Amino acid sequence: MAVRHLVSLDDLTDEDLRAIVARGADLSAGRSAPGGALDGLVAGIYFRRTSTRTRTAFSSGALRLGARIVTFDGGDLQTNTGETSEDTGRVFSRMLDVLVARTAADPAELRAWAGQSRMSVVNAMTADEHPTQGLTDLTTLARHFGRIEGLRVLYVGEGNNTAAALALGLSRFPGTVLELRTPEGYGLREDVYRRARANAAAHGAVVVERHDPTDPPSDVDVIYTSRWQTTGTSKPDADWRERFTPFRVTEALWRGSPKAIFMHDLPAHRGEEVSAEVLDGDRSIAFDQAENKMHSAMAVLEWCRGGVRT
Known part of the structure; x- marks a missing residue:
């Protein structure tokens, strides 16, 4: 299955951008229903910063697409005891299929985590772009x-x-x-x-x-x-x-x-x-x-795992 990452909107072609938006609008309007694009997959939801809409949207959206989710807060990981971010990302990619992360920092960390083809990485907000x-x-x-x-x-x-x-x-x-x-x-x-x-x-x-x-x-x-x-x-x-x-x-x-x-x-x-x-x-x-954040989140997750055809 194809693995794609979304760290910046610049990562999307014009065709992919329009396809994700159209899919989200269709889900919002009830013109189509969420399928099982994430059936059997595990999604990690990792937020170092507070979140209501984005965290709930991706958690709810992943569940509606058939995934099981694992959640992490800022104090849960061994990065707090000295493990490097690079090693953390390598471990994530061996155990998760999708990682939705809010770091509120420089996107370089997410770029590093996206340097593999096993786990999709989604930027749920960094300092420079949401x-x-x-x-x-x-x-x-x-x-x-x-x-x-x-x-x-x-x-x-x-x-x-x-x-x-x-x-x-x-x-x-x-x-x-x-x-x-x-x-x-x-x-x-x-x-x-x-x-x-x-x-x-x-x-x-x-x-x-x-x-x-x-x-x-x-x-x-x-x-x-x-x-x-x-x-x-x-x-x-x-x-x-x-x-x-x-x-x-x-x-x-x-x-x-x-x-x-x-x-x-x-x-x-x-x-x-x-x-x-x-x-x-x-x-x-x-x-x-x-509310549309949830519909858009589902479209993003589908795209990340090879769905939402252009």
């Missing part, structure tokens, strides 16, 4: 609009790993426009912005980032934000909240985009990055988006 969140977001767009091509998205807030995945994924669909409004010093990493703009140039899309919260674009289809305090990170400057406050998502953003939906990767802090009126209002599909 690829499975990006696939969830694309699945949610496809499910809600019936398409991704041509959509206009306004992202407001920190250029964190969720924003990175959104930029790297959405920029590969023709006609899309992604405008990011981020506080100065808290935008996309330079390499991510460069890669996203290269994707956009190759696919007839647009990615642009500005650090001014005033005069937002109008007639967008989606307004998206993420929590200001990304899991496993801290801000270097003490006054960061003052710099972020003008980027709070409130009802005012809908004056120029009355038909826009609202998305949030959750967890949300009402009154901080988003008002309660927006998050809990009828424009919000944030909890549909959260």
